[in-house]
Every structure is written in structure tokens, then in C-alpha cells.
Amino acid sequence: MKFKNIFIGIILFNLSPALSWAQTTEVGLNVGAAGYMGDLNQRNILDFSGLAFGGYVKRNFDAYWGVGIHYNYGKIKDNDASSSNADFRARNLNFSTSLHELSILGDFNFLDYFAGGGRRNFSPYIFAGLAGVRFNPKATYQGQEYELRYYNTENVHYKNYAFSIPYGVGIKYRITEKLGLFSQLGYRTAFTDYLDDVGDRYPMTAVYGKVDDNHPVRINLSNPSLNPERMNPGGQRGDHVKKDTYMFFHIGISYTFLSDKCFTF
Numbered sequence: 001m002k003f004k005n006i007f008i009g010i011i012l013f014n015l016s017p018a019l020s021w022a023q024t025t026e027v028g029l030n031v032g033a034a035g036y037m038g039d040l041n042q043r044n045i046l047d048f049s050g051l052a053f054g055g056y057v058k059r060n061f062d063a064y065w066g067v068g069i070h071y072n073y074g075k076i077k078d079n080d081a082s083s084s085n086a087d088f089r090a091r092n093l094n095f096s097t098s099l100h101e102l103s104i105l106g107d108f109n110f111l112d113y114f115a116g117g118g119r120r121n122f123s124p125y126i127f128a129g130l131a132g133v134r135f136n137p138k139a140t141y142q143g144q145e146y147e148l149r150y151y152n153t154e155n156v157h158y159k160n161y162a163f164s165i166p167y168g169v170g171i172k173y174r175i176t177e178k179l180g181l182f183s184q185l186g187y188r189t190a191f192t193d194y195l196d197d198v199g200d201r202y203p204m205t206a207v208y209g210k211v212d213d214n215h216p217v218r219i220n221l222s223n224p225s226l227n228p229e230r231m232n233p234g235g236q237r238g239d240h241v242k243k244d245t246y247m248f249f250h251i252g253i254s255y256t257f258l259s260d261k262c263f264t265f
Contacts, residue, residue, distance in 0.1 A: 024061070025059060025060075025257045026060055026257075027255055028253060030252030031053045032053070032249045032250040032251055033050065033051065033249050034049070034052040034074025035048035035050075036076040036244065037246075038078075038239075038241075039237075040094075040196050042239055047078070051074070052249070053072075056105075063114040066107050066109075067104065067105070068105055069102070070104075073100055075096070075097075076096070078095060093198060097195060099133055101188070102131065104131075106128060107125050107127035109172070113174065114256075120174075121174045126167075126168070126170075127166070127170070128166060132162070132164070133188070133246070134160060137194070137195065141221075144219070146209050146221055148197040148221065149197065151222075153221050153222040154202070154203055154237065156199060158194040158199075162190050164190040167186065167188075168184055168185050170185065171184075177258070179255060180256070183252075185249050186247060186250075190246060191243060192244060195246060201236055208220055208221065222237075
């Protein structure tokens with residue numbers, strides 16, 4: 001509840017002054033791809049694995065600075081079975097999760113660009129801010145899906161939401177006075193190590209999935225290795241990095257609402 005209240009407060013604080021500055025309000029929609037770096041992908045910074053889309057509303061203070069509220073959805077996944085690393089293939093973990101992210105982002109244009117009347121038709125830009133993300137990692141073994149968070153596969157009970165720090169780069173291009181295009185690549189350092197349900201060490205005792213009509217096969221969710229004797233209880237299960245990273249690549253379109261008042265330069 002505290003997490004939700006913080007973001008509601010941020011939204012109201014940002015939108016209240018924006019309503020009186022309608023001539024500088026920008027909205028946008030974007031589509032693209034989502035990816036992840038963590039215990040199942042430790043090195044590939046461009047490991048995009050699923051669809052992403054979102055939208056935003058932003059207040060532009062001038063041709064250079066803007067602050068907006070963004071919502072982004074993405075789907076990420078990874079699978080040890082397809083890894084080039086033999087140790088990962090032996091570990092045999094997999095996961096997938098949807099990401100629901102709400103963020104407040106500030107961006108800075110390097111050129112005096114503004115879809116409502118700047119002197120430049122394009123500009124590279126950077127952005128950073130604060131976000132909250134909801135996730136729910138699932139794994140599939142022998143055709144059966146398990147919501148991993150409920151099994152405490154490392155004897156750790158983690159929350160299904162976390163704060164994250166977004167940052168990235170992009171480029172904007174003005175089509176008309178009100179319409180613009182943009183493309184951006186952004187990374188998020190999440191304050192959790194469990195986007196993939198993998199964080200630290202194997203538990204001392206096996207953690208089995210439920211067995212019922214829908215799950216007839218008994219699976220050790222903490223250690224589904226093809227060679228389980230190689231994975232020692234208390235041994236290292238994930239990497240030593242304590243924060244997972246997720247990323248979005250977006251292409252989008254923006255629309256700026258204009259009144260009789262415009263920026264002066």
C-alpha cells in the first residue's frame with residue numbers, strides 16, 4: 001500500500017501544474033521490445049526477449065527540459081537450456097514474467113527541439129528518473145507452468161514489486177508542428193534480484209512443485225538440473241550481482257497540445 005501511495009502522490013504533484021500549462025503538454029505512445037540481464041543472462045546487454053508497449057504524458061518546461069509520467073508494459077524471459085554456457089545448461093532453470101512499470105522521468109534535449117515550435121527538427125536526448133515495477137516470474141517444466149514466487153525456491157519470500165532507476169538515450173524528430181517521432185533505449189536497475197526468481201544459493205532441502213491433476217509430474221523447482229548431484233545444497237545458484245536489470249527499446253509518436261501561448265527563444 002505504501003508503494004502505491006507514493007506513486008499516486010507523484011502523479012498528482014506532476015499533473016496539477018501541467019493542467020495550467022496546456023500549451024506545453026505532450027502525450028505519446030510507443031511500441032518495441034523488452035529484455036533483461038540477471039542470473040540467467042549475465043553479459044548480453046541487448047538480450048531482448050519479448051514485446052513492449054506504453055504511453056506517457058509530459059510537461060515540457062522549455063525546448064530542452066521536460067518531466068513526464070510513463071507507463072510501460074514488457075514481457076521478458078530466459079532459459080538455461082538455450083544458453084551457450086555448459087554450466088547454465090546443466091542448471092536448467094527458466095523463467096518468464098510480465099513487467100508493469102510506472103515511472104516519472106526527466107529528459108534533456110541536447111538541441112533546442114520542441115514539437116510545438118523549437119528551432120530544430122531533431123535532437124538527441126537523455127533521460128533518467130524513478131520507477132516502480134510489478135513482476136511475477138513463472139517457469140515451465142515438462143509442459144507445466146509454476147508461479148515461482150509462491151514456492152520460495154531459495155527459502156526467500158520476496159515481494160512482487162520493486163523500485164527501479166531508469167536511464168537511457170534517444171533521438172526525436174519533428175514531423176509537423178504538433179507531431180513528432182522518437183526512438184529510445186533505456187535500462188532499469190531494479191532494487192530486487194528476483195525478476196527471474198534466482199538470487200543466491202540452493203536451499204538446503206528440495207522445493208517441489210505441487211502435484212495434482214494439472215501438475216502430475218513431481219518437479220524440484222529449486223534444482224531442476226539434468227544432473228542434480230552437481231548442484232549442492234547451499235551452493236551457488238545465481239550470480240553474485242544483487243540487482244537485476246531490465247530494458248526497453250521503443251519507437252513512438254508524440255503529440256503536443258498548443259494554445260495561443262508558445263515558448264519564446
